[in-house]
Amino acid sequence: MTRKQRRITLIAVGLGVLGLAVALVLSALKDSIVFFNSPTDVLEKHVAVGMRIRLGGLVVPGSLARGDNLTVQFELTDGNHAVSVRYQGLLPDLFREGQGVVAEGALDQGGVFRADTVLAKHDENYMPKEVADSLKKSGHWKDDYGKKAVP
Amino acid sequence: MIPEIGHYALVLALGLALIQAVAPLAGARANDPALMSVADTTALAQFLLVAISFAALIYCYVTSDFSVATVFENSHSAMPLIYKFTSAWGNHEGSMLLWVLILSLFGALVSLFGNNLPPTLKANVLGVQSWIAAAFFLFILLTSNPFARLADAPLEGRDLNPILQDLGLAIHPPLLYLGYVGFSISFSFAIAALIEGRIDAAWARWVRPWALMAWMFLTIGIAMGSYWAYYELGWGGWWFWDPVENASFMPWLAGTALLHSALVMEKRGALKVWTLLLAILTFSLSLLGTFLVRSGVLTSVHTFASDPLRGVFILAILVLFIGGGLALFAWRAPQLRQGGLFAPVSREGALVLNNLFLTTACATVLVGTLYPLALDALTGQKISVGAPFFNMTFGPLFVPLLMAMPFGPLLAWKRGDLPGVAQRLFGAFALGLAGVAITFAVARGGPVLAPFGIGLALFVIGGAVTDIVERSGVVQLPWATALKRAAGLPRSVWGGAVAHLGLGITLFGIVCETNWAAERIAAVKPNETFSLRQYDLTFEGLTPRQGPNYTEQVGTFTVRIGGDVIGKLQPSKRSFAARGSETSEAALFTRGVSQLYLSLGDAKPDGSVVVRLYHKPLVLLIWLGAVVMFLGGGLSLSDRRLRVGAPRPAKTKASALAAAE
Numbered sequence: 001m002t003r004k005q006r007r008i009t010l011i012a013v014g015l016g017v018l019g020l021a022v023a024l025v026l027s028a029l030k031d032s033i034v035f036f037n038s039p040t041d042v043l044e045k046h047v048a049v050g051m052r053i054r055l056g057g058l059v060v061p062g063s064l065a066r067g068d069n070l071t072v073q074f075e076l077t078d079g080n081h082a083v084s085v086r087y088q089g090l091l092p093d094l095f096r097e098g099q100g101v102v103a104e105g106a107l108d109q110g111g112v113f114r115a116d117t118v119l120a121k122h123d124e125n126y127m128p129k130e131v132a133d134s135l136k137k138s139g140h141w142k143d144d145y146g147k148k149a150v151p
Numbered sequence: 152m153i154p155e156i157g158h159y160a161l162v163l164a165l166g167l168a169l170i171q172a173v174a175p176l177a178g179a180r181a182n183d184p185a186l187m188s189v190a191d192t193t194a195l196a197q198f199l200l201v202a203i204s205f206a207a208l209i210y211c212y213v214t215s216d217f218s219v220a221t222v223f224e225n226s227h228s229a230m231p232l233i234y235k236f237t238s239a240w241g242n243h244e245g246s247m248l249l250w251v252l253i254l255s256l257f258g259a260l261v262s263l264f265g266n267n268l269p270p271t272l273k274a275n276v277l278g279v280q281s282w283i284a285a286a287f288f289l290f291i292l293l294t295s296n297p298f299a300r301l302a303d304a305p306l307e308g309r310d311l312n313p314i315l316q317d318l319g320l321a322i323h324p325p326l327l328y329l330g331y332v333g334f335s336i337s338f339s340f341a342i343a344a345l346i347e348g349r350i351d352a353a354w355a356r357w358v359r360p361w362a363l364m365a366w367m368f369l370t371i372g373i374a375m376g377s378y379w380a381y382y383e384l385g386w387g388g389w390w391f392w393d394p395v396e397n398a399s400f401m402p403w404l405a406g407t408a409l410l411h412s413a414l415v416m417e418k419r420g421a422l423k424v425w426t427l428l429l430a431i432l433t434f435s436l437s438l439l440g441t442f443l444v445r446s447g448v449l450t451s452v453h454t455f456a457s458d459p460l461r462g463v464f465i466l467a468i469l470v471l472f473i474g475g476g477l478a479l480f481a482w483r484a485p486q487l488r489q490g491g492l493f494a495p496v497s498r499e500g501a502l503v504l505n506n507l508f509l510t511t512a513c514a515t516v517l518v519g520t521l522y523p524l525a526l527d528a529l530t531g532q533k534i535s536v537g538a539p540f541f542n543m544t545f546g547p548l549f550v551p552l553l554m555a556m557p558f559g560p561l562l563a564w565k566r567g568d569l570p571g572v573a574q575r576l577f578g579a580f581a582l583g584l585a586g587v588a589i590t591f592a593v594a595r596g597g598p599v600l601a602p603f604g605i606g607l608a609l610f611v612i613g614g615a616v617t618d619i620v621e622r623s624g625v626v627q628l629p630w631a632t633a634l635k636r637a638a639g640l641p642r643s644v645w646g647g648a649v650a651h652l653g654l655g656i657t658l659f660g661i662v663c664e665t666n667w668a669a670e671r672i673a674a675v676k677p678n679e680t681f682s683l684r685q686y687d688l689t690f691e692g693l694t695p696r697q698g699p700n701y702t703e704q705v706g707t708f709t710v711r712i713g714g715d716v717i718g719k720l721q722p723s724k725r726s727f728a729a730r731g732s733e734t735s736e737a738a739l740f741t742r743g744v745s746q747l748y749l750s751l752g753d754a755k756p757d758g759s760v761v762v763r764l765y766h767k768p769l770v771l772l773i774w775l776g777a778v779v780m781f782l783g784g785g786l787s788l789s790d791r792r793l794r795v796g797a798p799r800p801a802k803t804k805a806s807a808l809a810a811a812e
Contacts, residue, residue, distance in 0.1 A: 009495050014507055021511045021548060025518050028543035029536075033523075036533035054535055070672060070761060089672055090752040090763050093385070093724075093733045104535075130533050 034104060038078040038134035042107065049107050055083060055115075056102040056131040064097055076103065076113075078131075079140025087115040094120040100131035154219050157207025158298040161248075164200040164255070165288035167193045171281035175274035176346070187270050190277035191262045197284065198252075198259035205239075205252045208297055212239040218304035221245060221297050227310040227729050229700040237320040238311040243445060243461075244297035246324060250441070251287050253325075253332045257361075258284065261336060268357055275343035276336070283335055286468045294461045310700060310729035319379030323372060327399060330369025331437045334406055336361040338434035341427045342476060345483040350423050355416035358430065360788055362413060366406045367784035373399050374777030385735045385750040387670070387765045389773060392541045397520040398440030404513035405433040408506045415502050419564060421493060424484045425506070431480055435473040436513075442469050448524060497567040501559035508552040515544040553607055553658065557614020560647060561621060575621055579613030586610075597666065604662035611655035618648045646787025650780045657776025660744075663769040672752075676759040684766050686747060687711045688720070693760060701725045703736075706751050706760060710740055717742075722751040722762070744771040 036054045037047060047053055057076035064074045070089055074097075075082040085103050095101060095118065103115035119128070171193040178186025210216075213235050217223040225242040226235060240249040258280045265273045291297070340358040344350045376399070381389040390396065409429040415422045442448075446462030493499035519536045526532050557579055561572045573580075587606035594601060620626060622644060623637035671683045675690040682688065691707040703725040710718045722738040737750040745768045752761030 003492060006492070006495065010503065013495075013504070017507050017511050017548075021515055021544070024544040024547055025515055028519075028540045029522070032539035032543055033534045033536050036535065054533075066755075070674060090750075090761055093735055133533070 036130050039076055039081040039083040040078055042083055043081050052106050054102050054104045055113055058100050059097045061097045078134050078138045080138050083113050085113045085115050087118055092120040100128050102128050153207050153210050154298040157204040160200045160204040164197050167197045168281045168285040168288055172285050176278040179271040179274040187274035190274050194258040194262035194277050198255040201252045201255045205248055209239050217308050218300050220299045220301050223305055223308050225311050226308040227700050231699050234316050240324055241311050241315045241320050244295045247291050247295050248297050253328045254284050257336050272343055275346050276339045279339040279342045290464050294464050313727045313732055313734040323376045323379050326368050327372030330365050330372050333365025334434045334437050337430040341430035345479050348483055348486055350487055352417050352420045355413045359413045362409050363784055363788050366410055367781050369403050370777055371781045374774045378774050382737055385737050387748050392538050394520045395444055397516050398443045401513050401516055402433050402436040404509050405436050408509040409433050411502045411505050415499050424487055431476040438469050494566045496569050498562045498564045501562050504555055508548055512545050512548040553611055556611055560618045576617055579610050579617050582613040583610030601666040608655050608659035608662055615648045615652035642790035643787045646783045649786055650783030653776045653779030653783055656772050656779055660769050660772025664767055667768050669766045671764045674759045674761050683764050685712050701727045720749045722749045724751050744769050746770050
């Protein structure tokens with residue numbers, strides 16, 4: 001093989017792998033990303049039944065109900081609207097009424113959000129970033145949300 | 152007084168860094184030995200000053216000096232001493248101080264052990280290293296001063312984030328930073344080479360030990376972080392493809408590629424320009440990781456505080472160093488001489504393939520990490536890119552790499568004999584196929600990919616063993632001779648084989664854990680028994696316990712197999728009064744390399760508690776494999792030819808063997 005042929009082989013293999021990677025990334029981006037929605041988005045944008053989304057908001061105080069077999073039901077709100085969420089399993093340590101959580105799952109026919117994961121991934125103010133942003137958008141953000149008393 | 156000394160030492164370090172950023176480079180240009188040697192002293196002094204500063208911070212934490220703002224925010228007088236110590240870097244300011252401590256440590260090491268370097272290269276390397284140091288000293292002093300005082304000293308601190316009150320904080324960040332920041336040396340070497348416009352095989356020999364050291368610590372640092380997340384977060388997961396994890400994983404991928412391409416450059420003088428580029432990219436990814444983690448654009452346990460100014464400042468550092476590095480590369484690299492011809496099927500070819508797959512896989516991780524941020528910034532649309540994305544992109548790119556891995560070390564330089572190598576790998580093939588067949592037979596109807604994964608892991612392990620077996624000639628030669636030959640093999644050969652073996656072990660653990668872990672969530676009352684696989688657990692009851700700065704409810708569970716008691720599990724739920732927050736402490740029961748994992752949920756009014764129990768077969772192999780990779784790196788580092796600061800050997804046996812290769 002001449003120097004030129006070798007270089008062409010190298011470039012061809014390189015482009016091949018790169019092409020494969022681009023194809024994989026594009027198809028994965030189409031299928032496997034999950035959009036974040038606020039309760040208002042869910043009601044106004046008519047999220048399709050069965051489509052996987054993330055739903056974030058504040059847990060409505062007093063809405064948490066525990067059923068049999070570790071099922072729990074609670075409402076998530078962004079101040080304008082609320083969506084019922086049903087979940088089976090262990091809630092994270094930092095799950096509290098009145099605080100922000102993000103649930104991942106899909107809406108069922110009855111408009112109840114069936115979550116298979118509940119995340120309480122927090123910053124220091126006990127507020128998931130997405131939820132904070134969506135509260136700011138809906139105009140229900142208060143600066144003292146979750147803030148600890150400063151001595 | 153002590154905090155002010157720490158602050159002042161840091162200011163002095165900045166001053167020295169600014170001198171070191173100019174003088175040695177000017178000296179190298181003018182060929183003035185006196186000016187060049189300035190860097191030797193300043194690098195050591197810089198390290199000493201940062202060490203004083205760091206010691207001052209530790210002192211503030213250990214003595215619970217709440218007049219210092221960061222101590223007040225992250226410490227508590229009732230915390231055990233070890234956590235008082237580690238909480239020094241369990242916050243933004245302190246962790247940045249640890250960052251520069253390690254940065255200046257590496258500078259000092261180059262100055263101490265870089266005696267075999269040409270004086271101009273050494274001066275340039277230390278100069279460039281000091282640019283980075285100066286930028287980060289400025290960052291700390293202007294935006295994140297760990298020594299800022301409060302006007303009225305509070306009586307008690309706000310306590311450290313409970314998740315961080317763990318031994319993991321003592322281990323994971325320092326190791327990870329040694330890796331992360333260690334790649335700054337390869338970056339400085341690359342920039343220095345570009346400034347001089349000269350690069351040869353010797354450059355690769357000088358830079359490789361530093362890159363290897365950084366890689367070792369990054370490997371073990373990531374593994375320890377993963378194990379920490381596994382036992383602390385209570386979800387039983389060990390890797391979440393969280394942006395913060397990706398931030399440390401990307402430099403690892405690029406750094407692994409760098410190690411391999413530097414090998415080609417050292418042995419054959421080829422891939423020079425590419426190796427330089429990788430050295431720049433690896434550290435760029437480290438900086439990107441620092442930006443992602445420290446700027447507050449992401450929310451995670453690693454994000455301590457978000458102040459917009461900090462984000463902008465780190466972004467500026469990022470743009471300056473990555474942009475500047477790449478611009479210099481674009482300008483100077485075409486002038487470097489290309490070298491070394493090789494056939495596509497050869498050791499070089501295999502290493503090129505390795506680099507191709509590693510960098511492409513790294514690029515997909517980069518896309519998955521940055522895409523949500525870019526989309527949010529451009530359209531306001533919030534998405535999450537999770538494990539499915541990475542399984543679909545990273546997985547398919549890593550599998551061919553693993554399949555090719557055993558071939559690489561067996562191929563000859565320049566021109567390899569693929570059928571011959573395939574023949575020599577017969578044993579490894581057989582091992583892999585046996586793995587596939589046995590897994591298929593035993594776990595019939597199980598996950599489709601599981602037998603394939605097991606086969607691949609065994610093939611990789613078999614390949615690493617074959618490498619040593621072939622080189623020592625255990626099969627053909629009498630035992631004594633083979634043993635002698637094996638002992639005489641260069642340590643770097645052993646190191647490479649051991650590191651590959653480690654990767655195979657990790658892969659084996661990953662395949663077992665992902666395919667055969669079992670989970671059970673149950674609500675149990677006292678004296679009730681529940682089971683998972685062959686294990687029966689009896690809940691003995693919940694007892695309160697008082698910890699130093701928390702109260703906890705401890706559940707006691709007896710573990711039995713077929714009636715015989717084999718152990719006790721005591722998961723707990725802790726309440727930290729100072730922060731008003733709770734954590735669950737999972738309990739682990741280790742049997743061989745498999746684990747039972749029990750975490751405690753809420754207690755119900757009827758006296759029962761909710762528990763989550765996992766059985767994780769062979770899960771410890773995931774991290775043990777990383778430890779083996781670390782040891783492999785260490786073996787390779789101890790090779791005389793690579794050892795930092797070792798005098799050039801006069802025709803030793805090792806180099807004669809290497810020449811004969």
